[in-house]
Amino acid sequence: MSHNWEKILVSSSDTIRSVLRTIDQQAFKLALVVDREDKLLGTVSDGDIRRAILSDASLKDEVATVMNTNPTTADTSMTRESILSLMERRELHSIPVLNNQVVVGLETLHGLLHKPQYENPVFLMAGGFGTRLKPLTDNCPKPLLKVGERPILETVILSFIRSGFTNFYISTHYLPEMIQNTIGDGSRWGVKIQYIHEDTPLGTGGALGLLPEDLPDLPVIVMNGDVLTKINFEEVLAFHNSKQSNATMCVREFEYQVPFGVIEAKDLKITDIVEKPTYRFHVNAGIYVINKSLISQVKKEEYLDMPTLFESHIGNDAHVYPFHEYWLDIGRMDDFKRAQVDILTLSL
Incomplete structure (x- = not known):
């Protein structure tokens, strides 16, 4: 699980411009929109913002107006294989991990594919x-x-x-x-x-x-x-x-x-x-x-x-x-x- 996922948490009242800056500064190409308790409200990708701008959205608009309110997520009980399968089916490169709707991590395709397996009992x-x-x-x-x-x-x-x-x-x-x-x-x-x-x-x-x-x-x-x-x-x-x-x-x-x-x-x-x-x-x-x-x-x-x-x-x-x-x-x-x-x- 990525160690820097907390850097992409944003508020629904943040502007599209500030969220775009957050996405640009991190390597995930994604921002997670959360409430004060870190419960997931939606996700925003650079593609979401690009499509919004093409539809005449302003960079000063709140990001809540362009976020995906029904994103694909993983639960903490899911295994590496099940998350990989889900990401493959949905063609995703990253997926937020939730525990009772609270964001507790972010799995990335690169991280999962390169995670070592241990034979140690x-x-x-x-x-x-x-x-x-x-x-x-x-x-x-x-x-x-x-x-x-x-x-x-x-x-x-x-x-x-x-x-x-x-x-x-x-x-x-x-x-x-x-x-x-x-x-x-x-x-x-x-x-x-x-x-x-x-x-x-x-x-x-x-x-x-x-x-x-x-x-x-x-x-x-x-x-x-x-x-x-x-x-x-x-x-x-x-x-x-x-x-x-x-x-x-x-x-x-x-x-x-x-x-x-x-x-x-x-x-x-x-x-x-x-x-x-x-x-x-x-x-x-x-x-x-x-x-x-x-x-x-x-x-x-x-x-x-x-x-x-x-x-x-x-x-x-x-x-x-x-x-x-x-x-x-x-x-x-x-x-x-x-x-x-x-x-x-x-x-x-």
């Missing part, structure tokens, strides 16, 4: 009980709770698909049949999804031991199935490979302000007083890249959490990947409520 953890989200999870596994119009897990899978990943494994334990029946085998998105069932919870690290031995000899991206994020998975993978890492943990900066004055002392004598200091830490974001050689060392059916797995490689070939993109771990009810708001403006 993606392993998603979806076996938790979601205890802190009761009663919502009494009869529904947390990864299937809907954020917006889709289950959390489906949103996670679609974000990987848009990044070029096609080979998925999902770890289940609580209500596994419901997850399999809802998500399916991936054929509706043109990808492959396989399921791994934990008879007893094994932890994120222990679940790795259940992956099949015939995995391709490529790093595996491991992620909790209840995380919403805008992290660039391709860049994470490139970082892991460039560092020749055996295990990479994605981390976020966490900021905590002490609500009191902190007193520093030595031999009971005050040496400093710091009023309400702020401390910053890197915290585990629940996103990892693990080499197959390390996965093969994990014992089957033995509990192992991911921090313990990383501890055995501290100082050797384990790295952290700090990132600043959007990230939300939906662990509590407040997180779930926040996700319902965030999803309206995120390209997820």
